[in-house]
Amino acid sequence: MKIGVIGGGQLGRMLALAGTPLGQQFAFLDPAPDACAQALGEHLRADYNDHDHLRQLADEADVVTFEFESVPAETVAFLSQFVPVYPNAESLRIARDRWFEKSMFLELGIPTPEFADIQSQDNLEAAIKRIGLPAVLKTRTLGYDGKGQKVLRYPEDAHNAFAELGSVPCILEGFVPFEGEVSLIGVRARDGETRFYPLVHNVHEDGILRRSVASSEHSLQSLAEDYLGRVMKELDYVGVIAFEFFEVDGGLKANEIAPRVHNSGHWTIEGSECSQFENHLRAIAGLPLGSTARVGESAMVNLIGEVPPVEKVTAIEDCHLHHYGKAFKPGRKVGHATLRCADKATLQARIDELEQLIQG
């Protein structure tokens, strides 16, 4: 079976690493000449709206998926005429726009911060009167890794904020004084079967995910599964999906969903029976889902800007390096490492060792 992937970054690369043992082949559509997934499959180097190359991808592939949610809706609509595309176009439409996404959470009874649609500076001033400060102004689309957003703490922070974000449609969200951030990765098969991985604690710095630690037992696991189950059913979702939450007042508030394999699920490669990557491929290919049970205690640490010397990372016991083969650049995710240990104390010691190496 051949899988077509829109996007050829590290998520596409890790999908191919998981699918190759299943006998799958891969083709990636990505305009970047140095797309890092090309080491693992065919690279169709073209823009996402290039109909000739989209048609070629549809002809070659048995099923198409994507590795980022900013894929233009027309791309999915065009491809869907010729080949099954999972997740479906509606899931993308909702997940790529924070207004649609949060409106869906409200309709499904899932708690989320107060929010308002912002189309002008006047809208912003009015919304601040209703929601109060601090608040977070975010572009409705195309934001990632903390880009396209601004925290407004004092009235003067708001003065030029709409223009600072490019005078594009935005939402204003109430600032959540969260105790922690967690995410839930789930997978839904074509026949509607769903499975969930354990909740993961995430630590962000400057809006970028730095570290994820898989929980053993989390008191909010079943609540998170209930929320994500509602979303997957509503969207008739097929594949892996991530749901990011704020932990606040003993409950959860929805932040956002990502309709794809997710950075906070990378630990599942070594830390679970069947990784998020393999389960995504199983789901879209119509295969039985794999077990989401964890194997030991796991954490994932992102390598941002550069990968430390390989011989030093691999010298850390229980450490598994994933080098994405991308050019090093400040602020860019160029790799990650998973630490998988028998117990929590050892896990923490290994995390400290790796963090010291990264900082040194």
Ligand code: AMP
């Ligand atoms: P996002 O791109 O929406 O996931 O935001 C990136 C990070 O900014 C989140 O992981 C939080 O750490 C922080 N953040 C986003 N929205 C809020 C909010 N409404 N209240 C507090 N922190 C937020």
